[in-house]
Amino acid sequence: MTDFSEWFHNILEEAEIIDSRYPIKGMNVWLPYGFQLRKHTLEILRNILDRDHQETLFPLLIPEDQLEKESIHVKGFEDEVYWITHGGLTKLNKKLALRPTSETAMYPMFSLWIRSHTDLPLRIYQIVNTFRYETKHTRPLIRVREITTFKEAHTVHETMEEAEEQVQEAIRLYKEFFNTIAIPYIITKRPPWDKFPGSDYTIAFDTLLPDGKTLQIATVHNLGQTFSKTFNIKFETPTGEHEYAYQTCYGLSDRIIASIIAVHGDESGLRLPPEVAPYQIIIVPIIFKEETEEIMKACEKIRDKLKDAGFRVKLDDRDIRAGRKYYEWEMKGAPLRIEIGPRDLKRNVVVVARRDTKEKIEIKTEDLEEETDKILHDITRTLREEAWKKMQDNIRTATNLEEAKKIIKEKKGIISFPWCGDEECGKSIEEKIKVDILGITEAEKKSSCINCGKEAEHKAFLAKTY
Template sequence: MAKEDNDRKGKHEKEKADAGQFAEKAGKGSSKTTFSIDKVKDFPDWYDRALEVGAIVDVRYPVKGMNVWMPYGYAALNTMMSMMQEIMNRTGHKETYFPMLIPESIFGKERDFLKGFKGEAFVVTKAGTSDLAEKLYVRPTSETVIYETVRLWIRSSADLPLKLYQIVNMFRHETKQTRPMLRLREVAKFKEAHTFHATAEEAEAQMKEAIDAYKEFFDRLLIPYIIVRTPSWDTFAGAVYNIDFISVIPDGKAIELASVINLGQKFAKAFNLTYQTGENSKEYVHQTCYGISERELGVLIAVHGDNDGLILPPVIAPIHVVIVPIMKKGKEDALRKRAGEIRDELSKKGFKAEVDTREKGAGDKFYEWEAKGVPIRIEFGPRELETGNVVLYRRDKQMKVNVAQSNLAGQISEALEDISAVLKERADAYLKARIFHFKTSAELMEKYTEREGIVGLPWCSDEKCGRKLEEEIGIPTIGFVPDKKLNEACASCGEKGHTVEMFFGRTY
């Protein structure tokens, strides 16, 4: 799973918790009142600043790779996870919860898995001052703890298929540079699904259902993606094969949005997960698993934001409409009253509306809501109290229109729909512009630079050719498009007739 990563020079974070530094940083409160960072040219700074001003996470917590979720960001994350829950429940998955600490005897049952995760897992060895009798692994993912238990639940084919999921935090000791949501040591919300089937065909059908479920999820979030199959030499520890949803970050790096994994019977054999097929015969179950996390919110933010901060798609925005009355001496009560009426009316129609009457200049308020990516802002002053109009500001187009107060809900509804359509179109164009296709590695070397995005070459499906291409162009593989045959010759051996497109790129 893990691929090489190019850390930004000179930006390595401190490994050690440092409370003094925390206090110092915390005291530094930002006084900057403009955002304006070029998202593409300076993505890392843009991202950090967007999360800070957008009140998504607080990165000052003094443990590397562990962030504090702020209420506004957490509301968006919870909305996203509820959407996933709804999809899981609708497709027959049952929610469950398994413990976070996993005894070493269970964690080490599947050897490839152990090899894949041992270096990344945190391990609890003590309780107070005394040593534990057995080491406890803090879940980096829950395959082992779930399978150890589920084998007690499955008796016959009547118990199958069994489709479980849980939404939990998980921990990995990332040694690379961490980044909020995108690469963490504590993932606050990890949705992992695990399914158990009687036959390989049923597990394969489940792969398709899971892929469709994830397509729906990312489509609703307006996150653009490609779907690839990971080459055999880079497959998830303990898996037969995995399908990845891949997107691209504005700095040109690829990012895995989700992985859908066919585990075959490897884990079943390691964990003795069987079901009765006859009086004296048993069969190992076939398994799949697939996961997503808060990383998706990070990608959504990276894809949709602009040089002025966040732009949150309405489907996930904690606030759809912020109502900002422009205060004037003597008119405060009337303006407040009207703002409250508008909010109540919009709330009744199902919109998430909020009024901002804080003692603060209107300009500062506009800047703040702009950076937080609230899709629509309603402004009005004393004059509008008389005309019966208000100003509707759209974050996506940074455009103001005068609208009649009388049909506000209808206009908000239309505007939100249009915002989603605009963001979808932008996101699709965004990804398309970051995917390059070449026929040979020579052509690629001449015309492509890594900062632009990811790149595809025709490949004959031979591992040797794949590895050779990786070496030649110096960029790791991401995965290939499994069901689309190309008419091109393999960029490595030149063989014609049955090539597919293999993508290469730096990854998060």
Template sequence: MSKEDVGITVSKNEDFSEWYTQVVLKAKLADYAPVKGLIVLRPDGHSIWESLKNTFDKKFAKNGIRNGFLPVLIPESLLGKEQKHFAGFNPEVFWVTHSGTNEIGDRLALRPTSETLAYTLYSKWIQSWRDLPLKINFWNTALRAEIKATKPFLRTSEFLWQEGHTVHITQEEAEQEVMKILDIYKNTVEEELAIPVTTGKKSEKEKFVGAVYTTTMESIMPDGKALQMGTSHFLGQNFSKPFEVKFADKDNVEHFAWQTSWGVSWRLIGAMIMAHGDDQGLVLPPKVAPTQVVIVPIYRNDEGRDKVLPKVKEIQESLEAKDIRVQVDDRQGLSPGYKFNDWEMKGVPIRIEIGPKDIEKQSIVVAKRYNREKTNLQFSEIEKVVEVLDEIQKNMLEKAREQSKENTKYVSDYTEFKLKIEEGGFFNAPWCGKLECEEKIKEETGADIRVIPFGSEDTNSKCMYCGEQSKSIPIFARGY
């Protein structure tokens, strides 16, 4: 028996970090690559990413966004055209300095993000107002030197993501695009991954380098740490000016364009694992599950096999006709109990058990992974599996919302905040808006402003750190 076959050996509540790593590896979502900081995506992990990709692509297309492709190498001279951006990423950049044994001269950066490359090209492609808006999304890998505290899906030196880059005639249109994308992100994460998010803006300190402002969606994980789930940035003209992304208006007067950029990465998969998994392993929301239903035939001999398998095939075809992703586990030499544990580890939403006695009763046993509840369905009711999957998806989101509420607190006293932050969680706390207070809180507690929720403006309270009048009630937390 291989190490992969051994179940989770630690409790989620007792050693969250080790539990998470074991689930990633033993549920066969990913494995470590030979190079430190890199991981290999296995078929189930890739399937989940592809499911999200397909959903995003459909929504992007409805918003007039098309997909393109960008190379991974960026000349150092291009990065230097936007000094703030370059300075922000320089410590994390991998550099290519040789071609074979020959030095190449101008170093090439392995793409940490694509603004500089994309906007150099946009300046060539855009001539007049007729070329706008330009909306392109790129499904890429990005590379940033994360060598020390690596964790699969959450912090790796190379990661899968999408990055969108749009160009607009007016500031208003660009800012509307920022919010449209944030809404797409929020709805997809909640509807597909069953993870509740809080949306708002980043502080000036935490915004994306080069952006006018950054909007974000944040979630609180079961261990009390915050996770940034995605960002949508209003870039203003901060990139269009150095990269000369200009257009001629209807009167042939030249203007600098207004721009946005936005992205999510495969850390969404990490969030899903943390939010829903349990001590038995992975728990998958039905919408993204590579296998939604596994059928386990139970029999002791050839007679039982011949009696059960035809019905299994019939049920499989019936479910597949409803576009349900089904697998039949007819592996030989393995007990039903072993198979049950194996599929529970992989998080398949529904397990159907069927043996000779079930054939006689004209029914099947339906086991739900997320709460381990078992029910019986008559053969004539097999189509109700669709309803059960929908119910599981809905209930998983509701359960996650309850967990998020339990992990969210309001604190106005800094002494109390310093004590409670050790327990983890989201903390709504009044803030004066000053960088000095934000930096001191981070320095003294390790917590930063994760998000300033929309509608959280507040002038009736006192900043929890300095006691001056507050401007908003952001969410503070320690994060990944």
């Protein structure tokens, strides 16, 4: 792909994922095919979260005084909030914010709900739209002003240790989710200047896009007691004392769909993992005039058989050339295509074409369900392995700034480097190379910081980011 940005924009339109012509910057329309992709992706997420979270729904609007109560939090969001000032012609006494995220909508309610340690832990989530007046260049699904798929989870605990354990649990849940949709990630602790406003610290998942820039695809925040103190979320301990609770929150957005599209796509279009594909199998009849009816009947039979076996199947019976159907479904990323023609029918076989490798395989009709299932699993595995390899091949180590600069200029991608961990030094690295420090991973002693030369504390990552 020569120009990723152009490819991405075109594919959203051609594969009918998003229509970006809506007349408000940063706000787009989900088209039916894109909506199905989103729906199946969210099903996976809900299945994972529903094990020990409860789904809820809070109002979109937040009163000004409530939003502004947590000062660090509001400072972080003040440039990005959309305000409602009027109801009809009447000026409102109290301005109302369109939620940029829902801490300040939820936590006053938590303070009413939580009385005793027996009310804890509380784990809830919602999948809603949020609004952020982004000033950086907007891009469908990647940086939007109406985030249409904002999944936010919020948890409350008795102790710091339990909140800490919840952060680890959230990381496990997100790993499971991204593994299922075959998206590779690196996990880092964000530097303090890049943490979520109001949090103690932020852990982020980043993936690498084809143009060598990283995209933050999920974040997990340990909120400590900052918000519980602001919003008075207290509980009675077993011994009768009243204590402030510990909180976490974690979220992801439309960017999960952007990453499915960008990470797996190729020159012919989308390559969707079967787990999220609107149609996992497309049946294309190969029709010659005299046998039309017979072929169509055979196709319908196979479609019903596969549907009964639980696959998402579509029989493409439009009156257009088979070649055009191949082209379209390849572009829309359908994982498998089954071609059924008169000659195959006579021999009780069908031809199956994989979207990921473009291989064609002949399968006996009687083995179809079993074989298709195997191939679909293999497609997810192949996409996952390919994507991980591509990301790992683009993580390079630099031991001095010149080397890091050179890599960023010539190859882009992610750079791993030793860092002292000092804020001033980190900001100077960002300034000198014009990149972002993604964050730190494990401790790394015995080497010297890439910038100041002092003893390194951490292995860190940097990259050009979205």
